Structure formats: structure tokens, C-alpha cells
Amino acid sequence: MTKMNPEEIFKAALAENRKHLSLLEAFEVIESYGLPLARYIYIKEGDEIKDIRDLSFPVVLKADSPDIVHKTELGAVKANIRSLDELKTAISQMRQKILEKNPAVKIRGYIVQEQVSNAHEVIIGGLNDEQFGPVVAFGLGGIFVEILKDVVFDIAPITIAQAQELILKIKGYQILEGYRGLPKANIKLLAEVLSKASQMFAENAKYIKEMDLNPTFVSSEWVKIADARFALK
Known part of the structure; x- marks a missing residue:
């Protein structure tokens, strides 16, 4: 899939009468300007994760949704994940927790990100x-x-x-x-x-x-x- 440029991302979000970009959209805007992001991979909702590619554990998991502004309040972020099995469990539990708190949230996928330390x-x-x-x-x-x-x-x-x-x-x-x-x-x-x-x-x-x-x-x-x-x- 061809990535949209920042203007296209903002226009598409506004056309949907949204008040926020999703996390992945925000990251794509940032990357388009050559700004340095902590390394991450993206998993679409419903896809099975088989590896974390060039990342290494521990990692941080974050839900990607235009409906989530404050991730901590909805349980949409989890740090210190130390294995693939733990990551799979965390995704399942995160999905369940978010939808229990707000069934209207549209989860698009998940960001799996390196856990930054000593900085x-x-x-x-x-x-x-x-x-x-x-x-x-x-x-x-x-x-x-x-x-x-x-x-x-x-x-x-x-x-x-x-x-x-x-x-x-x-x-x-x-x-x-x-x-x-x-x-x-x-x-x-x-x-x-x-x-x-x-x-x-x-x-x-x-x-x-x-x-x-x-x-x-x-x-x-x-x-x-x-x-x-x-x-x-």
C-alpha cells in the first residue's frame, strides 16, 4: 500500500470529522519529515504476529485507534513485554480491556515498539x-x-x-x-x-x-x- 503524504493524511482524517490522528498516522507524518522515531512494527487488527523482526525484547505495545487519545486511561499501552507469547497475550488482553471500557472504539491495529532506556x-x-x-x-x-x-x-x-x-x-x-x-x-x-x-x-x-x-x-x-x-x- 502506498503511504499518503502528510497533507493527505490530515485531509482524510478531517473528511471523517475526526479530532485526532491515529498513532500510526501520527508516526507516518513524523517519518515523512525525517524525524527519528523509536523503532516499531505495525500489526493490523486481526493479524497474527509471528515475530518482531528487527526489534528485541523487552518491547512496548500500544493500540492504534483514532478514538483513543489518552492510552493509559483505556489500558491501551503496556511496557516490559519480554517474549512473543507474552506479546500475543498482551494484545488479546488489551483488545478485551479497551472494548470493555468503550465498545465504540475502533481498533485498527497495534504498534510494537522498542523500549527506550538510559536516556x-x-x-x-x-x-x-x-x-x-x-x-x-x-x-x-x-x-x-x-x-x-x-x-x-x-x-x-x-x-x-x-x-x-x-x-x-x-x-x-x-x-x-x-x-x-x-x-x-x-x-x-x-x-x-x-x-x-x-x-x-x-x-x-x-x-x-x-x-x-x-x-x-x-x-x-x-x-x-x-x-x-x-x-x-
């Missing part, structure tokens, strides 16, 4: 501001964004140099220099990803209300986007 967790986001238009956001992930609200903003798109400046502005920047055994974050590479993500958001701002690339992981050698949400206008 800093950050958030790259975007929102359409009534006054400023497309705005890119950056912050530390986990409790830092939930409790400390350590997030900074700039008008999108931003250059790599502007992205580096934005990263330096967060209160917890020192954490990215190395914290509790975590490696020093590759700020140059992170700035490149942040700049490219801001470009992606700005170019598709007429379709997107909010963008959330969360979590995004960064180590001394790589950046990997592990999850994504696009809320549509």
Missing part, C-alpha cells in the same frame, strides 16, 4: 495561538512538565540555532548535562530535531490544533520520539 525524557509540542499563530514548545518530560511546568515557547518554525537557545531557557537545563547516572544529552542533535519538528508543525498548522511528541528520549548519541498525538482543527 533523558523531554517533550516537544506545538499549539496554534490566536495571537501568534503556530507556536513550538519544549520542556523536560515526566514530573518536570507535570509538576514544575518547566516548558518554554517560541513562534514556529525555528532554526537550529533558535532551538538551541530555547533548550537553554528551561529551568532544568542542567539535568540535560547529566543527572543521576543518565548520560549528557546531545543538545546539538536535540536542537536539530526540535527545529525540524517546528517546521513540520508550522507547515501543517492549518490542520493541527495541537501537537505532542511525548515522550521524546535523548541520549548522548541519539534522539528518539516514542509517542505522538495530533489534535485536529
